[in-house]
Amino acid sequence: MARWSALLLYFWLAWPGAAHAQASAGEIVAKRATLAEPDQQYSLFLPGGYGADKRWPVLIILDARGRGEQILRLATDGARARGWIVISSYQSQSDVDENITLRALQALLRETGQRYAYDPKRIYLAGFSGTAKTLWTQVDPLRNVIAGMIGCGGGRPPELGALRRAPPAFFGIAGTQDFNYQEMHDLDQDLARIGATRRLDVFDGPHSWPEAAVFTEAIAWLDLMAMRQGRMPRDEAxxxxxxxxxxAASDRAQGLQRWRQLEQLARxxxxxxxxxxxRASADALASQPSVRGALEEASRLRADERRSSARLEDWIQRIGSRDMGGRRNAPPDVPTALRELRIASLQELSRDANPAVADSAQRRLAYIKAATGSYIPARYEAAEPEVARALLQIALAIDPGLPAVHWRLARVLARLGEADAAFEELQAARRxxxxxxxxMKSDRAWxxxxxxxxxxxxxxxxxxxR
Structure with missing residues (x-):
């Protein structure tokens, strides 16, 4: 499924089919099943004035947790202002079999072709975290289908190799405290290398979708790029x-932020x-000591983050190693792990008066919490729950306010037969x-x-x- 036939997709999408729309324009449909696959559902927004007499741009959203209506609502202001259809999947998922998200995308592309009066030159995809990464696997198969992408908190997977030709217009988004922040900047540089049409917006926040205003900006930018590329008529006013x-926004900015905005504006x-x-103003600003200093600081912090990631990877390798007799090392000790991962130092830096330093430390802490609280325990939960328990306890020692980690720890403790502790963690997660x-109803872990x-x-x- 990961490599679909472009010809098959063409026949699904070649002839817009508005006859089955049957939804109130300007309103949100909370949940609707696709015509071809009833187990694939989505939330829907049709713009005001929607009808079969014209063709409309479509944005398909693939959230990392299948939060159809919740994430669709982030895009409705921009879609309402610019006249876009928005379709948001309930089945897309991150951190699981990638084919789950690919099947959801396939179903919604087919639904678009069967049910809505879409503009075949203006189909856009949006993803977050793992689903943003999944979109990059479809750039070549869908090159003649999609006009642009919105990718938040997840870059292009390195296993895909170096980019050799420009993808569709790409609007990247990252939070200042997102553990994938540097990954998004690396992607932006890679896109710049090949002359791609791209933009990277950074918002103050963690690994998450941004507020609706950023979606509004992304939709407007994609319209602007469509006008520049001749995909839609120019609206000069x-x-x-x-x-x-x-x-006006660039005039209000200072230093490095102003330089970046001028560069983006010119592009x-x-x-x-x-x-x-x-361009002349941006070049002049780039030579100023304050901007050069900020760029040098950003480079130093990026290097610090890479060293922190390498330290974590080495630590993960050690806890997963075995002795000469094939015996697993003892599960990691929480105080020792906190010391080896330099958590106290990072927590101190996260309170630094310099926002750039503080944000960098927050990103490093977020990466360690994600690794010990989710990604790495998943490898051990079924076969070696003692190791999973230790990892989850490390994450909670760093930040006890992680509800999903309390819940995962309850699962592991249930496997270990530690009922009292498991119920305590369930209560913490619920609080x-x-x-x-x-x-909880279906998995044998409980x-x-x-x-x-x-x-x-x-x-x-x-x-x-519920």
Missing amino acids: WIDEQFAARQ DFDGLRETHAL LGYVNLED AALRSDPRWPAALAPIAER
């Missing part, structure tokens, strides 16, 4: 408005408006607002707790909340 607003409006003065009722008299009480408040 709107281009003037965008140009003036972006210039975005090249061929649409006169940009020589913008912090995280539950997975379906897993088997040891299901005969416990406390089990119904553990489920009851979760069921009520």
